[in-house]
Amino acid sequence: MASIAVYSVKGGVGKTTFAVNLAWCAANISRRETLIWDLDAANGSGFLLGVDPKKKRTAESVFDQARDPAKLIEKTGFSGLHLLPADESIRTLDRQFDRIGKKKRLAGLVEQLGKDFDRIIFDCPPVLNEVSAQVMRAADLVIVPLPPSPLSTRAFETVVEEVRGAGKGHPPILPVMSMVDMRRTLHRQAREANPTWPVVPLASAIEQCAVERKPVGAFAPRSPAARAFAQLWTAIERKLAAG
Template sequence: MAGKNKTLPRIAGLLGGSSGKSDGPSGVSGATIAVYSVKGGVGKTTFSANLAWCAAQISGFRTLLWDLDAAGGSGFLYGLEPRCSKQAGEVFSKDAAPSKLIQKTSYERINVLPADESIRALDAQLTQIGKRKRLAKLTRDLGRDYQRVILDCPPVMNELSAQVVRAADVVIVPLPPSPLSSRAFDLVVREIAGNTRRHPPILPVLSMLDMRRTLHREQREAHPNWPAIPYASAVEQCAVRRQPVGELAPSSPAAQAFARLWAAIEKKLAER
């Protein structure tokens, strides 16, 4: 089990949350949080892994991090690998129960459903099954055991992304400050609006923000109310150390930024 984080009570107090020492707030309804973008390399997996940590350690929620990206980054960041090579996709066809594939991490209240190579065929599989809300049903079922389900989504626009939109209670869109990212955000908005009558709230987040760069400063000035995660070595070290930033650098600006982002997400969920 991971060691106690001495900075955690201070972060939790700042956000009005728990210190992460309880078994989780009772009476809290489950919610699914999708981290999604049509553009790769924007930090989705890093966001997903760190938000799962925030959900469990700051808010005290029993949390499932579900990796839907064949790259398998979320499991890797928690030091996990899939036990079998071709079962993650079978969850959708009812050939494998999610509970059999879920793995415990070394952190309290955080479990991971890792991806494997079978996820590559998931779009075709979902189309063949013909059930437009299969993912939504699975996340609802998992919500009986987990108060927060975090979806690490691949950068696609297909049946899988459509199902993600229908399953999510809020969609987080990481956006590195660039014109291409703004275009990607417009595509995400259209994708979400086109796949559900009442789409979930969308929360854009500036990622890898470097205020030394003119373009980044301009994007920050253009969107002052968007949450932002700074470009920082502590965030890069997540993949090297295979730990969330709140664990390896709890006093860093990056850890504080993820904590503030988590507070913004919980605020969105409270407004449902």
């Protein structure tokens, strides 16, 4: 089992879209039993996968030591892809963790869930708090979507500093340039400044994910966007295999 966190210090860079599409690739390209764990109170992953939240479920129940998290997992409409959804109460988890007093509670749950899943994808909150800090202690790899800007390198360095601050032994971090339009001068300059970073293009198919409530590979499999996510997932699997 391997766990991959999709993390950003700000919204609007495609974090949730990345998480959902990479989870779909894990289940459909690699044929791995995959869990996407939504830790963002907006419940964006559930929305994009067409799974509506159950109103009675509370996020802290996932971390309740007397509760089996597997019972909270929901099926999606895609083979091999499952969802552990979030809701508004996840905003209180920092206080819940303080009460529990365990810095690696999430890592313990990941180990438990790893008995049933080959890949766990975290859709992290767009801030570094105790929730995301616990994710960093549990993840094998962190994916960081970044906007195509001349300041992309600086933004990535900021993320690295944030992640390092979460504790010793942080996982490897893979920056990915998101929403790239090579017709734009600034985007080309950002690409030239970071030629080794994977790229996901600015594409209408990606925007349609929110309309279709499906990963792009499920409704536009031959699109450049679908190919970009597939290539990114292949790079992730290679990075995981290389250790």
